[in-house]
Amino acid sequence: MRKVAYYKGCLASLSAKELDSATQALAPKVGLELIELESVTCCGAGDIHEAEPDYYLHLNARILSYAAAEGVDTLLTVCNVCTLNLRQANFMLLGDTELRARVNENLVAVGVPAYEQDVDVRHLLWEIAEGEGYELLKGAAHKGLKGLKIAPFYGCQILRPSKIQGFEDPDRPWSLERIIQACGGEPVDYPAKIKCCGFPIIQAREETALSELIQPIEQAYEAGADAIVTPCPLCHLSLDAWQSKLKKSTGRDFNMPILHLSQLVGVAAGLTESELKFKRHVVSVKPVLEKLEA
Amino acid sequence: MQVGLKIWRFNSRTGERELQEYEIAAPEEATLLDCLDIVKDQHDGTLAYRKSCRMMICGSCGMRMDGAAVLACKMRMYDIAQSGHVPVISAMGNLPIVKDLVVDMDPFWQKFNSVNPYLQPGYEEPPDGKEHVISQQRMNVVHKEALCINCGCCVSECNAMEADPMFTGPQALAKAMRFVGDPRDGQKLARLEKLNGEHGIWECTRCYFCNERCPKGVDPRDAIAKLGAESMKEGIDRDMGAKHAKWFVTSARTTGWLRETELVPKTQGIVSAIKQTRFALDLARKGKVPPPFPPHVAKDVREARRLHDLVRDQGRNGFAGIVQGEHALARLAHGHSGTETLEEIYDRPGAYHRPFIADEEADV
Ligand code: SF4
Ligand code: SF4
Ligand code: SF4
Ligand code: SF4
Ligand code: FES
Numbered sequence: 221m222r223k224v225a226y227y228k229g230c231l232a233s234l235s236a237k238e239l240d241s242a243t244q245a246l247a248p249k250v251g252l253e254l255i256e257l258e259s260v261t262c263c264g265a266g267d268i269h270e271a272e273p274d275y276y277l278h279l280n281a282r283i284l285s286y287a288a289a290e291g292v293d294t295l296l297t298v299c300n301v302c303t304l305n306l307r308q309a310n311f312m313l314l315g316d317t318e319l320r321a322r323v324n325e326n327l328v329a330v331g332v333p334a335y336e337q338d339v340d341v342r343h344l345l346w347e348i349a350e351g352e353g354y355e356l357l358k359g360a361a362h363k364g365l366k367g368l369k370i371a372p373f374y375g376c377q378i379l380r381p382s383k384i385q386g387f388e389d390p391d392r393p394w395s396l397e398r399i400i401q402a403c404g405g406e407p408v409d410y411p412a413k414i415k416c417c418g419f420p421i422i423q424a425r426e427e428t429a430l431s432e433l434i435q436p437i438e439q440a441y442e443a444g445a446d447a448i449v450t451p452c453p454l455c456h457l458s459l460d461a462w463q464s465k466l467k468k469s470t471g472r473d474f475n476m477p478i479l480h481l482s483q484l485v486g487v488a489a490g491l492t493e494s495e496l497k498f499k500r501h502v503v504s505v506k507p508v509l510e511k512l513e514a
Numbered sequence: 515m516q517v518g519l520k521i522w523r524f525n526s527r528t529g530e531r532e533l534q535e536y537e538i539a540a541p542e543e544a545t546l547l548d549c550l551d552i553v554k555d556q557h558d559g560t561l562a563y564r565k566s567c568r569m570m571i572c573g574s575c576g577m578r579m580d581g582a583a584v585l586a587c588k589m590r591m592y593d594i595a596q597s598g599h600v601p602v603i604s605a606m607g608n609l610p611i612v613k614d615l616v617v618d619m620d621p622f623w624q625k626f627n628s629v630n631p632y633l634q635p636g637y638e639e640p641p642d643g644k645e646h647v648i649s650q651q652r653m654n655v656v657h658k659e660a661l662c663i664n665c666g667c668c669v670s671e672c673n674a675m676e677a678d679p680m681f682t683g684p685q686a687l688a689k690a691m692r693f694v695g696d697p698r699d700g701q702k703l704a705r706l707e708k709l710n711g712e713h714g715i716w717e718c719t720r721c722y723f724c725n726e727r728c729p730k731g732v733d734p735r736d737a738i739a740k741l742g743a744e745s746m747k748e749g750i751d752r753d754m755g756a757k758h759a760k761w762f763v764t765s766a767r768t769t770g771w772l773r774e775t776e777l778v779p780k781t782q783g784i785v786s787a788i789k790q791t792r793f794a795l796d797l798a799r800k801g802k803v804p805p806p807f808p809p810h811v812a813k814d815v816r817e818a819r820r821l822h823d824l825v826r827d828q829g830r831n832g833f834a835g836i837v838q839g840e841h842a843l844a845r846l847a848h849g850h851s852g853t854e855t856l857e858e859i860y861d862r863p864g865a866y867h868r869p870f871i872a873d874e875e876a877d878v
Contacts, residue, residue, distance in 0.1 A: 230772040235802045259814040261770035266720055267762035270742040273835025274825045279766060279818060308839070315842025317853070326828075330820040376673075380722035381733075383847045390726055391582050411581075416673040416721035423781045424754035425717050431677035432719060461802050465793070500801050 222352075224294040225287035225339070226254035229302040230262045231453035238497035239453050242482035243298050243344065245495035249360040250353045250485075255290050257283065263305040265454070266377075266420060280309030281323045285335035295341045298482065300377040300452035306341040307384050314338060343378060345451040345481055346387045349395035357402055361488035364404030366512055370484065371408040371440035371448045372396030375455040376416045390414065396449060399481070403488035410439035419458040426465075433458055434466050437474050447477040447508050449484045456480055461502045477505045487512065515542050517549050517591050518600035521561065524611050534558075535600070540591065546603070547575055547586035550615075563615040570729060573665035577615045578604045583670035585729045606670035608679070622666050625682050629690040629709070636700010652697050655837050659692035659737050661730045668724035668734050680713045684724035684734030687715060691737035694744060695833055706745045715741045716755025731847060736840075740833035747832035757781045767822040770812025 226247075232240040247254045260283045262268075269276040283306060287295040297303045313320040313335060324334035347353040379390035388395055393414065397407040417436065418429030437459060440448050450456050460478040467473050479487075483496050487509075498505040517540050523532045538552045547565055554561045566572040568587045575586040580601050594601060609617035640646050668684040675681045690709055693699045709715050715738050724734040746756055758781040765773045778790055812818070825831075830838060 230774070233771055234774055235797075237801070259812070259817070261812050261815065261818045262762065262766050262772050264762055264766065265772070266739075267759040268766060269836075270739045271746050271756075271759040271763050272822075272826070272831050273739070273743050274828065274830035274838070275763065275766075275822055275835075277835070277839065278821050278825050282817065282821065308843070311846050312839035312842045315845045316839075319838060319842065326821065326824055329824060330817045332817055332821070376721045376723075381725040381735075384843070391580070416719050418677070418719055420720045421674070421717060421755065423778060424758055425678075425719075428674060428678040428681070428717060429719065432673055457802070461797050461800075464796065502797065502800050502802065 221253040223253045223292050224296040225290045225292050226256050226296050229299045236453040238500045239480045242486045242496050245491050246482050246486050249489050250348050250356045257286050259286050263302050265301050277309050281335050282332050285333050287339045288337040289333050295339045298344050300375050303343045304377040361403040363490040365488050368405045368446045369408050370400045370405040371445035373436050373448045373450040374414050375452045408443045408445045410443050412436040412439050417455045417458045419454045437476050441474045447479050449479045451481045477503050477508050515595045517595045520602045522604040523614050544591050545587050546589040562613040573663035576606050576665040576667045583667035583727045588729050608669050608675045625686040629686045631689050634701040648697050655695040656692045658732050659688050662732045667727045671723040673721040674717050674719040681717045682713050688732050688734040688737040691741050706750050710750050710753050716753045740836045744832040754781050767819045770815035
């Protein structure tokens, strides 16, 4: 078991509790012992970075510092946007000793330990798409997905900017497809899988956002997907919860179930509803589960 | 080397579209632009594309290779040809095609002009007719934005512009930051006011395609964030996007976690929030929006609050807060740590600190 610090972020703590519960249940099966960070806040979701960027840097430094204080070298995330925010702040601090010293001074002034020991921020997706995590995943996914057609949706910020994320080719990613296959599913290909779902502007510019949101859902639907899987709870929120708005504006009812990455692997690994909490989804996951039982 | 290319031909007069395949012989150091020149000179004179400088300066040769916008003169073909892959070449996105790989740049220039891309002098004259000296540090603020060559690669894949063609877009907004951040410009506030309009900075959906595609390292998305931060620092925050961003700050300093229930009314105002109620109720039934009471408060949130008040007074918000990280992120882009000594750099595996001489290879 490899010990890693675990940063849930806002969504998995609040409206996407199912992601947290599925991740906690899945972790030991893929060789991860999660040390949940308690004294942490929101990473700012790109919004604090835009509103008060210096505060954004300090909030994220505080999260990194509490992760380092656990004596681990990896901070595990389950959200695209958390991953980018934390990695970006981390690179700013690691690459600029003066900046790091100033931020540390501020941290210490309010009673937070200085961020001394470097940690690496990694998304769960990267941990299980290769190496030991991937080997364990193949063994754990014994129940399988029985050839279900799954559309991978990466979203933006796990791929771009690649100079900060850098795990895979941002135009030809492979990690979700590899995981879907390892779980016995059939990955469905479609162009919008690396595009934006519109979430960041879904409140401020709803129409623009919905024109983005419809693309992956429509394309996955047309490619015959049984469900979409995403590594990001914000993508999940817009794809799942805002799908009903598409019906209103386009008259089309896609009824496309949206799964969190941890849930998809969790189903294949035989985790139960009490851990996966599909009941919390807006679009019913039942058709998928029925196909699996059949 | 042999290079294969599939090129989308297009005739705007007839509307005909055809994918044509070419197989050419090119020198090993050839770029995509060199290959197109060979096609045009030796195989098919009817092919249309733009070029001028051939050295990544003029910004004429933006086009798509396998769906991703590139500068043709920057794109080396050796590895691709070696792998046997035959890439698909097409015109850039988000702009109307004139012929083959040539797009109509008119919408691009209109948006560019809409941000008033000229310095509007407004600084105070220095006393005694002396020179107006501006520090390097102060000009570093617009260093990246000033690198733009107006090629349009960022615009090609802008997801917000795909959804709403009226969006001002990454290039024009990065250009706007180039003047907002310039200490010699006297129209900062008026510029920010305008950039906060309907199709301005708050319509960016943060897809980061612009940063990914820009061949010059301008990072337009970061420029947009700088404009947002500077607007809010100057109290220009009436846009829903700004209110949305502000609510995250309030949440972080009060409960530590995002207060999702209040996010919609805080962003959209109470009237449109009421219109959203049915939708919200549907979500609430699934626990998608957590009940407001008791608020979910992070442990030790007092630290986050004190941190907020502490840094607020250190004068690094607005664009300065984003610029301060650029130094370190540039190192990331260029692959050097910035902390190594010369000896350490030369000692890296594979680093030769003297001219490479083939005969000596065995000794190295
Ligand atoms: S796809 Fe949507 S939620 Fe996901 S990272 Fe992009 S904008 Fe954010
Ligand atoms: S003024 Fe600027 S753009 Fe023009 S030649 Fe000189 S350096 Fe180049
Ligand atoms: S980050 Fe914003 S400006 Fe850049 S490409 Fe995406 S939507 Fe367009
Ligand atoms: S920002 Fe970059 S990609 Fe966009 S026009 Fe300028 S140089 Fe080209
Ligand atoms: S020909 Fe000038 S940038 Fe490519």
